[in-house]
Amino acid sequence: MLKKISFFLVRKYRHSTIPQTYILIMDVLLFVVAFFLMEAFRVNGLASLHIRGMLVKFVISLMLTLIFYFGSGSYKSIIRHAGITDIYKILIATVGPAFLCWMVNIVNNQFRPPIIHSAYLLSYREALMLYAILAVLLTISRLLLQRVYNSFFRRRRQVSNIVIYGAGAAGIIAYNALKQEPNVDYRIVAFIDDDMSKVNQELNGVPVLRARTVLNPKFIGQKKIKQLIIAIPTIRVLHKQAITNKALDLGLSVRAVPHASTWLNGTFSANQIQDIKIEDLLERESIKLDNVNIVREVADKVILVTGAAGSIGSEICRQLITYKPRLVVMLDQAESPMYDLQFELRSTYADRLDQMAFVIANVKDRARMEEVFKLYRPQLVYHAAAYKHVPFMEENPYEAVYINVFGTRNIADLSIKYGVQKFVMISTDKAVNPTNVMGATKRMAEIYIQSRSTDQTHFVTTRFGNVLGSNGSVIPLFKKQLAAGGPLTVTHKDIIRYFMTIPEACNLVLEAGAMGEGGDIFVFDMGKPVRIYDMARKMIQLSGMQGIEIKEIGLRPGEKLYEELLATKENNIPTYHPKIMRAQVRKYPLEAIDREYGELWTVLEGMDDMQIVAKMKAIVPEFLSNNSIYCKLDTSTPPHLSALNE
Numbered sequence: 008m009l010k011k012i013s014f015f016l017v018r019k020y021r022h023s024t025i026p027q028t029y030i031l032i033m034d035v036l037l038f039v040v041a042f043f044l045m046e047a048f049r050v051n052g053l054a055s056l057h058i059r060g061m062l063v064k065f066v067i068s069l070m071l072t073l074i075f076y077f078g079s080g081s082y083k084s085i086i087r088h089a090g091i092t093d094i095y096k097i098l099i100a101t102v103g104p105a106f107l108c109w110m111v112n113i114v115n116n117q118f119r120p121p122i123i124h125s126a127y128l129l130s131y132r133e134a135l136m137l138y139a140i141l142a143v144l145l146t147i148s149r150l151l152l153q154r155v156y157n158s159f160f161r162r163r164r165q166v167s168n169i170v171i172y173g174a175g176a177a178g179i180i181a182y183n184a185l186k187q188e189p190n191v192d193y194r195i196v197a198f199i200d201d202d203m204s205k206v207n208q209e210l211n212g213v214p215v216l217r218a219r220t221v222l223n224p225k226f227i228g229q230k231k232i233k234q235l236i237i238a239i240p241t242i243r244v245l246h247k248q249a250i251t252n253k254a255l256d257l258g259l260s261v262r263a264v265p266h267a268s269t270w271l272n273g274t275f276s277a278n279q280i281q282d283i284k285i286e287d288l289l290e291r292e293s294i295k296l297d298n299v300n301i302v303r304e305v306a307d308k309v310i311l312v313t314g315a316a317g318s319i320g321s322e323i324c325r326q327l328i329t330y331k332p333r334l335v336v337m338l339d340q341a342e343s344p345m346y347d348l349q350f351e352l353r354s355t356y357a358d359r360l361d362q363m364a365f366v367i368a369n370v371k372d373r374a375r376m377e378e379v380f381k382l383y384r385p386q387l388v389y390h391a392a393a394y395k396h397v398p399f400m401e402e403n404p405y406e407a408v409y410i411n412v413f414g415t416r417n418i419a420d421l422s423i424k425y426g427v428q429k430f431v432m433i434s435t436d437k438a439v440n441p442t443n444v445m446g447a448t449k450r451m452a453e454i455y456i457q458s459r460s461t462d463q464t465h466f467v468t469t470r471f472g473n474v475l476g477s478n479g480s481v482i483p484l485f486k487k488q489l490a491a492g493g494p495l496t497v498t499h500k501d502i503i504r505y506f507m508t509i510p511e512a513c514n515l516v517l518e519a520g521a522m523g524e525g526g527d528i529f530v531f532d533m534g535k536p537v538r539i540y541d542m543a544r545k546m547i548q549l550s551g552m553q554g555i556e557i558k559e560i561g562l563r564p565g566e567k568l569y570e571e572l573l574a575t576k577e578n579n580i581p582t583y584h585p586k587i588m589r590a591q592v593r594k595y596p597l598e599a600i601d602r603e604y605g606e607l608w609t610v611l612e613g614m615d616d617m618q619i620v621a622k623m624k625a626i627v628p629e630f631l632s633n634n635s636i637y638c639k640l641d642t643s644t645p646p647h648l649s650a651l652n653e
Contacts, residue, residue, distance in 0.1 A: 025152070027082055027083050030082040030083075030084075031076065031082040033148065034076060034081065034082055034145060034148075035069070035073070035076075037141065037144040037145060037148060038069060038072055038141055040144060041137055041138075041140040041141040041144055042065055042068065042069075042137060044140050045133060045136045045137040045140060046061060048136060064129060064133075067129075068104070068108075068129055068137065071104045071107060071108070072100070072104050072141075074104075075099065075100045075101075075103040075104050076100050078099070078100075078103070079096045079097075079099040079100040079103070080096060081093070081096040081097050081099070081100040081145070084096070084149075091183070093149060094146065097142055097145045097146055097149075098142065100145070101138040101139075101141050101142040101145070102138065102142075104134075104138060105134045105135060105137075105138040108129045108131075108134035109131060109134060112129075112130065112131055112134075166191075166192045166194060167191055167192065167193050167194065167233050167234055168194050168196050168230055168231050168232045168233055168234075169185070169193055169194070169195055169196065169232065169233065169234040169235065169236060170195070170196055170197045170198070170199055170221055170232055170234075170235050170236070171195060171197075171198050171199070171235075171236050171238050172198075172199045172200075172218075172235060172236065172237045172238060172239065172250055173198070173199070173200060173237065173238035173239040173242075173264075174198040174199070174200035174202070174205045174210055174215045175200075175238070175239070177238040177239060177240055177264050178198055178200075178210070178238040178239075179210060179211075180238075180264070181236055181238040181264050181280065182195055182198075182210070182211060182213070184279075184280075185236075185280075195211075195213050196213070196230045196232055197213060197214050197215070197216050197221050197230075198210055198213055198214070198215045198216070199215075199216060199217070199218050199221050199222070200215050200216075200217075201217075201218065203217075218250075218253075222235075222253050222254065222257060223257075224257060227257050227258070227259065232259065233259065233260065234259055234260045234261070234262065235250070235254040235259045235260075235261050235262075236261075236262050236263065236264065236280060237250060237251075237261065237262070237263040237264065237283075238263075238264040239264075240264055240265060244290050247263070247287065248287070248288050248290075251283050251287070251288060252288070252545075255545060255548045255549070260282075260549075260551050261282075261283045261549070262280045262281060262282055262283060263280065263281050263283055263287075264279075264280055264281075265279060265280075265281050282549065283549055284549065285482055285485075285542060285545060285546045285549060286475050286482065286508075288545060289475055289506045289537060289542075290475075290508060298330075300518065300521040300522065301330055301517045301518060301521050302330055302331075303521070304387070304429075304517070304520065304521040305327055305330045305332050305387060305517070306330055306331050306332065307331065307332065307333050308332050308333055308386045308387050308428075309332070309333050309334045309336070309383055309384060309385045309386050309387075310327055310332050310334070310335050310336065310385060310386070310387045310388070310389065311336045311338060311379070311380075311383065311385035311387070311388045311389070311427075312324050312327070312335060312336070312337050312338065312388075312389045312391065313338050313339070313370055313388070313389070313390050313391055313392035313418060314338075314339055314370075314390070314391035314392030314393060314433075315337035315338055315339045315345070315348065315365075315391070316337075316339035316341045316344035316345045316347075316348050317339070317341075317344070317391060317392075318474060318509055319391045319433055319474065319509065319512065319513060319516075320337075320339065320389075320391035320392070320433075321344075321348050322509045322510060322512075322513040323389050323391065323513045323516060323517070324337050324348065324352065325352070326510075326513055326514065326517060327389075327517075328352065328356055328359060328362065328363070331362075332362060333362065334361075334362055334363070334364060334383065335362060335363055335364070336364045336366060336379070336383045336385060337349075337363065337364065337365050337366065338366040338367075338368055338370075338379065338392070339366075339367070339368075339392065340367065340368065340369040340370075340392075342367055345365060345367060348365075349363075349365045364383065366379055369410075369414075370392045370410065370414035370415070370417055370418055371409050371410055371413060371414040371417065372417075373417050376417050376418060376421055377421060380421045380422075380424070380425045381425070384425060384426075385422075385425070385427055386427060386428050386429075387427065387428060387429050387430075387431070387520075388418060388422050388427050388429070388430045388431065389431050389433070389516070389520070390415060390418050390419075390430065390431065390432045390433065391433040392410070392414060392418075393410060393411050393414075393415075393433070393448075393449065393452075394406060394407050394410050394411055394445065394448075395435070395445060396445070397437070397443045397444075397445050397446070397563065397564075397565050397566055398563045398564060398565065398566075400443065400444045400445035400448070400565075401443055401444050401445070401563075401564040401565040401635055401637075402564075404444045404616050404619045404620050404623070405611065405614055405616065405619060407444050407445055407448045408444075408448055408451075408607065408611055408619060408623070409611065411445070411448035411449055411451075411452055412448050412451045412452055412455070412604070412607070413608065413611075415432065415452040415455060415456065416452075416455055416604070418430070419455065419456050419459050419466065420459075422464055422466075423459060423461060423463075423464050426463060426464070427464050428463070428464065428465070429464070429465045429466075429467065429520060429523065430456065430459075430464060430465070430466045430467065431467045431468075431469060431516065431519070431520035431523065432452065432453070432456055432466070432467070432468045432469070433469055433516065434449050434450075434452070434453055434468050434469060434470040434528075435449050435470065435471070435472070436470060436471065436472040436505060436533075436570040437449060437570060438450035438453055438470065439470070439570070440629045440631075441627065441629065441630045441631075442565055442566070442567040442630075442631060442632060442633035442635075443564070443565025443566065443567075443632070443633070443635065444565060444620060444623070444637075445565070446565075446630075447623050447624075447627050447630040448623070450627050450629075450630070451604075451623065451626055451627060453468050453470075453528060453592075454595055454600060454626070454627075455600060455604065456468065457526050457528065457592070457594070457595075458526075458594070458595060458597050458600050460525035460526045461525075464525075465523060465524060465525035465526075466525060466526060467519065467520055467523030467525070467527050467528075467529065468527065468528040468529065469515070469516045469519045469520070469528075469529050469531070470528060470529065470530045470531070470590070471505075471507055471512055471515070471530070471531040471533060472504060472505030472506065472507060472533045472570055473504050473505060473506050473507070473570075474506070474507050474508065474509045474512050475506055475507070475508050475509065481504075481539060481542070482542075482546075484496075485542075485543055485546050486546075489546065489547070489550050489552065489555065492552075492555070493547075493552075493555035493556055494555065494556035494557060494558040495543040495546070495547065495555060495556070495557050495558070496557075496558050496559075496560050497539050497540050497543055497557060497558070497559055497560070498539075498559070498560055498561060498562045498563055498566060499559065499561070499562050499568060500540045500559055501538070501540070501568055502538070502539045502540070502562075502566075502568050502569070503536040503537060503538050503539065503568065503569045503570075504536060504537055504539060504569075504570060505533035505534070505536050505537070505570060506533070506534075506537055507531065507533055507534075512531070515531050515584075515586055515587060518584055518587060519531075519584075519587050522582060522583070522584070522587070526594075527589055528589070528590040528592050529582070529587050529588065529589055529590070530579060530587075530588050530589075530590050531586055531587060531588075532585070532586040532587070532588070536569065536570075540557065543557050544557065561634075562633070562634045563634070564634055564635040564636070565632065565633060565634065565635050566633065566634060567633050579591065603625070603626050604626075606622065607619075607622050607623070607626065610622045617637070617640070620632075620637045620640060621640050624637075624640055624641070
């Protein structure tokens with residue numbers, strides 16, 4: 008029978024909250040208990056009480072306490088979610104009347120006869136005792152009700168033993184949020200902290216330990232820990248990565264408390280704790296830029312950005328808008344991405360609509376490009392338009408050359424014709440010792456614009472590796488494969504790549520563009536290369552999915568195991584910015600370049616892929632194909648452009 012009643016109560020009241028009226032009645036009853044305990048302690052037993060004086064004191068102090076109950080709203084809380092704020096309200100409801108009694112006593116002692124007879128007034132000692140007892144009772148009542156709810160009324164779906172890295176304010180907030188989570192019974196086994204003054208102490212009864220004490224197989228196994236939560240919102244990137252890598256190696260899932268500025272309505276709940284993503288493990292410490300240089304370069308200028316709808320081009324546009332240019336002309340041939348960019352920027356910068364222009368056009372269309380230059384008269388050009396996908400360009404060298412080489416030539420020539428002050432081209436590390444058509448076309452574009460600098464128009468090249476989150480990058484591919492249940496495919500187990508975030512890359516593009524003086528090729532510090540196989544393994548670990556296979560499928564046509572930022576005959580010299588270096592590259596005679604590129608145009612008109620690639624190899628001698636049908640062209644040694652410079 009008792010079991011049936013318990014089951015009925017649990018089912019009926021699991022999702023209910025105690026009405027505020029009931030809580031207020033409970034708090035009044037607790038006041039009664041506190042008052043009589045105070046009187047009993049004061050006179051060593053109830054037998055000695057003066058009934059009339061006691062009743063008057065009781066009524067006056069009860070009325071005073073009710074005023075502070077209503078004022079603090081201590082009875083309005085949802086008990087099962089009570090926390091620090093509710094303790095604060097209890098303190099107001101108890102310290103307030105005690106302080107008021109103290110003040111009345113002070114005033115009362117100044118008058119003879121007193122304003123209020125001392126028999127009807129709580130003394131200093133009585134007020135202190137009464138409200139200290141009441142504060143304890145109110146707090147204990149909340150804790151007991153929480154315990155009853157958690158033990159009998161709260162539905163438990165799973166149990167998860169976790170550790171929290173960070174015993175500061177964020178750690179406590181995370182602890183409280185996790186304990187209120189209705190669907191998971193989070194059991195916090197330990198806090199981890201690097202501050203030795205906190206180690207071996209306790210927070211809410213949970214020990215604070217050193218990282219090496221917790222993050223080892225023995226401790227994790229004994230305590231059956233499943234998850235680590237990083238609760239240091241301002242943690243340095245490298246420290247966060249080290250913690251995450253260690254936890255993943257121990258088989259833990261890893262999540263993090265975001266910065267307080269991202270909390271919903273300034274409050275935090277367990278569902279706001281974020282999963283660690285692979286991007287977090289590849290991120291680097293934020294770079295510091297001399298924005299004065301960029302402002303001087305772009306403020307009040309008309310700027311043309313080609314390839315504006317792409318990953319790099321769109322971020323360049325976002326950043327340029329913040330530097331108050333006169334006009335940013337955003338040009339791309341991709342209609343849908345351009346519409347998305349237009350909608351985003353017009354929504355974000357509704358007060359700067361007159362600083363934006365959106366143009367649908369293809370850089371290989373010389374007549375259309377001339378129309379754009381004639382209409383807008385740009386002073387700066389950021390040329391990001393290009394085909395970038397290695398396998399596609401290996402199959403379509405005609406399009407690769409047409410866009411990447413002659414599209415660049417169109418924009419460069421028009422920049423000179425219409426008096427552009429500076430032309431900044433976005434290149435790639437694949438242009439260095441290229442093994443594929445795409446990389447070779449970018450190197451040819453570099454060669455062409457490097458030879459074009461004049462006193463009026465300065466040409467600058469920026470060269471960097473892969474960017475996180477770009478269209479067609481490996482991370483979105485892995486995410487799709489994970490969503491499909493695997494396998495994750497890598498072309499080679501030893502393949503490595505450099506990675507940089509899109510905002511970081513674009514920041515450096517703007518900075519390098521500002522420092523360029525013409526004919527420069529700038530290379531960016533890409534940090535340490537990342538093994539793609541390791542990246543795939545960590546993505547599987549971060550996903551929490553078990554048994555996902557990593558499949559090696561072989562190098563794609565034109566792909567190489569590792570990328571370089573400098574060719575074997577190049578060197579670099581530092582600039583004032585530690586992340587940007589100036590490459591010392593080979594220079595080619597202008598007449599030879601014009602002749603060779605003219606011949607390439609003639610070959611292009613024939614639309615014969617083999618002849619097109621053969622001519623490319625003549626212009627770029629270091630272009631040696633890899634895993635491609637064009638490898639056979641490397642067995643012969645045709646005359647090439649470099650010979651004209653020797």
